[in-house]
Amino acid sequence: MSEKSSALPIYMPRRSSRRQSGLTPEKLRLKVLEAIPEWPTWPRSLRQVYVLLPTHGTGADGLGAICEALGWKAERLVELIARSGSFSKRLHDFTTYGHYPKVPRDKAPLPHSYLVEHFANEASVVALVALEITARESPGNLAKIVEGAGWFLNIQADTEIERGRQALRVGHEVEAYSKRLRRSVRRGARNKNNPQTPSGLVSFERGLDAEDAARELERVKQAYAQAPEDPALSDADPEPGNAA
Numbered sequence: 001m002s003e004k005s006s007a008l009p010i011y012m013p014r015r016s017s018r019r020q021s022g023l024t025p026e027k028l029r030l031k032v033l034e035a036i037p038e039w040p041t042w043p044r045s046l047r048q049v050y051v052l053l054p055t056h057g058t059g060a061d062g063l064g065a066i067c068e069a070l071g072w073k074a075e076r077l078v079e080l081i082a083r084s085g086s087f088s089k090r091l092h093d094f095t096t097y098g099h100y101p102k103v104p105r106d107k108a109p110l111p112h113s114y115l116v117e118h119f120a121n122e123a124s125v126v127a128l129v130a131l132e133i134t135a136r137e138s139p140g141n142l143a144k145i146v147e148g149a150g151w152f153l154n155i156q157a158d159t160e161i162e163r164g165r166q167a168l169r170v171g172h173e174v175e176a177y178s179k180r181l182r183r184s185v186r187r188g189a190r191n192k193n194n195p196q197t198p199s200g201l202v203s204f205e206r207g208l209d210a211e212d213a214a215r216e217l218e219r220v221k222q223a224y225a226q227a228p229e230d231p232a233l234s235d236a237d238p239e240p241g242n243a244a
Contacts, residue, residue: 023114025121032118035101035110038086045070046080046087050094051119054112058095178217 023031032039039047049066056065067074081088094100099109 025118028114028118028121031103031106032110032115034105035103036090038090042084042087043080046084047119047122049077049080050087050090051115053091053094058091174217174221177220181217 042050048070049063052066052069053062056062056069063077064074066072067077081091090101100112100115102109
């Protein structure tokens with residue numbers, strides 16, 4: 001058997017997700033909460049203001065521009081900020097340092113694009129709920145918006161990435177087993193040429209010959225190839241009665 005093992009093909013994603021962060025929505029949510037734990041406690045209106053700070057600025061002029069963009073009266077925004085001590089502090093920090101809070105594990109400020117993406121993910125939930133309510137009147141709209149937003153591509157990309165990881169795991173396991181077989185072949189050849197141990201006793205350690213090792217490796221590869229796929233990664237529709 002050749003020392004050079006044949007590598008298994010690696011299944012790589014054919015399409016990439018449209019996410020700017022490259023993170024799944026859940027991982028992005030956790031990263032945002034790591035930097036801004038109080039984010040869920042803010043009303044949607046204050047989240048809108050926080051997302052717009054890098055593009056509209058802070059201070060009286062910046063907040064005035066935000067009010068104009070959102071169609072609010074300045075008094076309303078001042079009242080909202082005054083009611084939230086945590087938002088007031090974050091606003092002060094942004095005005096002072098010019099960036100969002102740091103993500104502790106990354107040791108770097110949370111990128112604006114990450115917060116915008118997370119904000120869009122939250123908005124998509126509102127849009128889906130509204131569309132579901134009106135789905136009876138226009139059932140095609142929901143599917144069109146979901147497809148247009150790239151959510152199907154996101155799900156497909158996550159599935160294909162996980163398939164790639166499974167292929168890598170299988171490849172590593174087969175490679176490790178192949179190395180064991182090669183050692184067994186070398187041990188068998190060594191025992192055949194030198195059947196006695198240094199003490200003069202006959203060695204009972206048996207190794208495989210090259211042909212047996214090649215057959216065994218092929219058997220293992222076929223077993224991995226024929227193993228059923230994880231149902232969670234299947235493209236097939238769930239059977240009736242098994243759907244969530």
